[in-house]
Amino acid sequence: MRSDAGSACVCLDLGTAMSKASVWLGALVNDVAPLPIGLAAQADHPLLTPSAMYVDDGRIFFGPAALKRAAAGVDERRNPIVSFKMILSAREIEPSLALKLSRSVDPTSTLCHRDGIVLYLAYLDQLIRAAVEAEPGMPASIADAPRRLTSPNWQSFDEAGRIIALLVDEAAALSRELGTTLRAPEGAALTRVRTALDGARAAPLRGAFGGVVFESASAASAYANFARASEPLVLVIDMGAGTTDIAAFERETAVAPAKLAEIAAANQCCPLAGDELDNILIDLFVRSGGKRGLAAEDRLWRAVKLSARSLKHDLFQRGESSFRDRSKQRIRVTRSALEKDPSFRAFCKALTQTVAVSLAPLHARAKERGAATITVLLAGGGANLPFLSKVVRDAAARTKVKLKLKIERFGANWSLPHRRHPFEGVFPQLAIAMGGALAPVAQIAAREPAASNA
Secondary structure (H helix, E strand, O other), X not given: OOOOOOOOEEEEEEOOOEEEEEEEOOOOOOXXXXXXXXXXXXXXXXXXXXXXXXEEOOEEEEHHHHXXXXXXXXXXXXXXXXXXXXXXXXXXXXXXXXXXXXXXXXXXXXXXXXXXXXXXXXXXXXXXXXXHHHOOXXXXXXHHOOEEEEEOOOOOHHHHHHHHXXXXXHHHHHHHHHHHHHHOOOOEEHHHHHHHHHHHHHOOOOOOEEEEEEHHHHHHHHHHHHEOOOOOEEEEEEEOOOOEEEEEEEEEOOOOOOEEEEOHHHOEEEOOOHHHHHHHHHHHHHHHOOXXXXXXXXXXXXXXXXXXXXXXXXXXXXXXXXXXXXXXXXXXEEHHHHHHOHHHHHHHHHHHHHHHHHHHHHHHHHHHHOOOEEEEEEEOHHHHXXXXXXXXXXXXXXXXXXXXXXXXXXXXXXXXXXXXXXXXXXXXXXXXXXXXXXXXXXXXXXOOOHHHXX
């Protein structure tokens, strides 16, 4: 494997449910490899790791270990820390970062959101180092390549970019101080963690940050670099856990080689996504479980939530899923029951309207160009959910799209690099990290002097 480590970069997609990482090796134009951070974390899939953290008994746990501890703590009304990305997307980032974590998450009430994000980024840094070490032929120096982060298009981007740059630099210093302790199954002692957090904030490791890449640019980059033949007009629907991000592109044939230009009027970011769908499914399971006391119902809700990802997969792939509660009672839910659920129907209706709003300017542009086809690419964890294709078709009908509509998942008929990795079924989730390693970084204003951040 060839690489110019000095030109390499690592791109992180800090997903609300799953985190992913890829590396541009710096040798060839599209030589991007996913990093097996899931393998390093001992997660279910070698290329994905749960975005989770859990505080328990004076120690802090990450990834799969955090979810395992959370499952054991259901009776204590405790929650794992998830949705890091949503904190970074807050309208006012600084005040949000300063807020203390809730006691259901951190019973010691000593950690704030800023601490949680820096800790999780440091944990990912350790996973990246372990993944690089395990990859055959990958230079060890790649582990020190600058870290890029993908993000939605923030309204206050300059402020967000400066803050995230500092958080990444602090996480690099924290990772250097705590080392492999961060990914130990037995967790890290909170007393040591708090001391290390203070040290990292006082002396961040400058140069660790490689920039922010907008997710829309990452999606376009993945499509332009890996699709065997790019279409003239494309709508990308990236359904993650926290948000569904929509962006449209047209191919500029006058430029050699042809590149994708964004159709800004189609851009949207909405909360109708995997988490909302999970909550609808969890409520359906709780109702199907029969009448219970409030405490028992709350316990069941928390327990089902920790298994929501696998339950959702079974429901849409096999038509039904089941969950055994603590009394070993089997609670069964069918896809038919979900499709009849008023909350699910309202979710699909609202998502259809959202997609229609983005389709309208793309459709108008298609008519201007005399195009015969609109291609819709499904990305993110939601790309594997069959109902999303129906939502797109219903949105096209609402928008009165008369052109041919091609709906496909990210990665279908694409030429993917490093095929020895298990891309099957997960490339729609990996695409943003891989495209982000190749896309141009967004420009941010210069950071404040180091002294003012101490």
